[in-house]
Amino acid sequence: MQKVRFFCKTGFVMLLVGLISVTLLAAVPTLATAQQKTIKYGTMHPLTGAYAVLGLDQQRATEMAVEEWNAKGGVLGHKIIWLHRDDELKGNVAIRRVKELVEEEKCDFIGGTLSGSISLAMNEFACKTKTPYMAYCMSDMVLGADQCEYGAAFMMLPYSASLAVSQYAFKNVGKKWYSITADYRWGHSLLEGWMWQSQQMGGQFLGNVYVPLGTTDFSTYFAKIMAAKPDFIVMNNLGADQTAAIKQAVELGLTKNMKIICTKTAQSTIKELGPAYNENVIGGMTFYYKLRDKYPGAKKFVDKFMKKYGAPPEQDGEAGYVATNVLFMAIEKAGTVTDKKKIMKALEGLKYQLTKGPEYVRACDRQRVSSYVLVKGKGAKAKGWDIADIVAEIPGDSIIMSCEDNAKKLPFINVKLPK
C-alpha cells in the first residue's frame, strides 16, 4: 500500500515538474520574440472588386520582400512585422482601414493601394499623422499642393506613361489618333499627356470619347471612331473596361485598319484577351516579366515570384516589391527606425538597382524615376505566359518633367481637354 502511495506521490511530482518544464520551454521563444525589436509595416490592397487580381499581386510581392529582409535579419536588427488590409478599391474603406493600421495596430510605415484617388487620400492621412507612405500606384500625389514630406510614389506619374507611349506611337505608328478615355481623374491625366505630346510631335487629334467606368459595351462608341479613320485608337482605360473595349474593337474588325495603343495595360488583360490581344495591339507597362532576359535583378525577382506563386508578377507587384525594398534601404541608410523625418530624407535621391536597370527616388518629390516598357501582343501565337513581346523600353528620365514644372503642374495645366 505504501509502495502504491509512494508511486502516486512521485508520479504527481514528476507530472508537475514536467508541466512546468513544458510551459517554460514554450514560453522561451515567446519571451525571446518579445525582447526582439520590431517595426511594423502596414499595406493596403484592393483584394475585392475590379482590380482584385492586381491587388493580390501587390500583396504577394510585398510579402516576398518582407520575407527576404527578415531572412537576412530584418532592418537594423528589427524584425519586420507586416500587416495588410483589403481597401476594396473604395476611398471610405481605405481611410477607415489605414486609420486602423496606424492608430490601432501602431504601424510605423504604410504603403500600397492601386487607385490614384485613394493614394491621394492616404497621402493626406500620412501627412497628418507623420507616417511615411509608399504609394504603389500611378498617382498625382507628388504634384503641386499634394506633396508632403511623408509620401513617396513608386509606380509612375500618369503623364509619364502617356509621354512614353505617345513618343513611340507618333514615331512608329502614325499621326492621326482618336482616344477612348475612362471618365475620371486618372484617365484625364493620361489624355493631357497625349494632347501635349501630340502638339510637340505633330500628331493629328481626331477626337475623344469619355466613357464611364464599368462600361461593358463599347460598340456604341466605335461607329464615330470608324468614320474618323484614325491611324490608331488610344485606350486610356484599364482592367475590365480595356478588356471589353479591345475585344469589341477586334470583333468589329477595327484592328485590320488601325492599331490600338493602350497607355497602360496589364499582363492579366493580355492573358484574358487571348487571341484578341494581337500584334496590332500595343500596351505600356512599368514592368513586364520578360525584362528578366535583360536584367539579372529582374530574373531573380521573376523566377522567385513564379516559383512561389505559379505566375509571373504584374507591374503592380513589382512596384510593391521595389517600394518595400527601398523603404527598408532608406531606414538602413538613415540608421534609425524611429526618426521618420530622417528616414524620408534618406529616401530622397536614394539610388538602387532591383528589378530593372539603375534607378533612383527623385530628391525633390520622392518620385521613383523608372523606365516604361512597351509590349506588343502575340495574339493566336500566345502560349502559356508567353503572351507579349517587349518592343521598347523608354528611359525614366526622358518622360518626367522637372521638379519646378511638376510643382506647378506644367505644362499639362495649360492643356485644354476636349469636352
Added chain:
Amino acid sequence: MSEIPWNVIAMQLFFGIALGCIFVLLSSGMSIIYGLLDMVNFAHGTFAMLGAYAVFVVVSLSDNFFVGIVSAVVIVGIIGMVIEFLLLKPLYGKDPLLPLLLTFGLSVAIPDFMKIAFGLIGKPVNFPDVLSGAITLGPLTLPGYRLFIIVFTLVAMISLWLFLKKSDLGMIIRASTRDSQMVQTLGINVSRIWTVGFGMGVGLAALAGAIAAPMMSATPDMGVDMTMTAFVVTVVGGLGSLGGAIVGGLFIGLVVAFTAYVAGAYSSVAMYFCMAVILLVRPRGLFGEQGRE
C-alpha cells in the same frame, strides 16, 4: 450646319438594338420571376454570370459555341430550380423581405465561390468562327455576331411567347402569374410551377450572360451591373410584363447607344435618368398593370 452622318446614325441604331436584345433576354427572365413569385431577384445578374462561365467551360470542352449556349441555359436553369426548391421555397408566405435578402446574399456568395473555382482573371470566350467578321452593306459595316444576337433574340422571344400562349404549361404559368390560389384550387401543384418558372427566369438570364460572354469575357463580378440593368429595364417596361421587358430592353439599348454618340460620359447615367422619369410619370412602367408598381 454640318451634314448629319447618316451611316454613323444607322450603325448607332444597329448597335443600340443589338445591345437592347441582351437587355431583353436579361429582363424578360427577371419579369417572369417577378410575375410568378412577386419578388425581385437580386441575384439575377449573378445567374447571367454563371451562364457566361458555363459557356466558357462547355466551349472549352466541346469547341462548339452553340452547344455552349444551350448547355448554359440548361445548367443554370437546373441550378436555379435547385436553389428555388431548397432555399427560396421555405421563405414563401413569410416576410417578403426574406427572399430579397437571400438573393442578395447569393449575389455576394456565388461570385466569391467563382473566384475560388476559376481565379480572379476573367475567362475569354472566343467568337464562333462562323459569326466572326462583318457584313458590308454600302457604307455600313455590320458585325456578324451582333446580327446573330438580334436574330437569335427574335427567335428566342417568339419561342417564349408561343410557349406561354400555346402550351399547357405556359398557360398554367400565366394563370399562376394572375392568381396562383385559383390555379391551386383547380388541383394544380403551383409550388412546382414556381420552381419551373424560377428555372426559366434564371435560364433566360444565363442566355443573356452566355451571349454577352464573347464580347466581354466571363468575370466573377460581371453580374452586379447586369442585375442593375435588368432592374432598370424591368421597371421601365413594367414589372412582371414580358412585352414590357421587350420594349423596355430595346428602348434602354437605344438610349445608351445614342447617349454614347452625343455625350459618351453620360451613357450609363442616361438609363437611370429614364427610369426616374418613368417612375415619376407612370410608376407601373410602360406596360405594367395597375396595382403592380
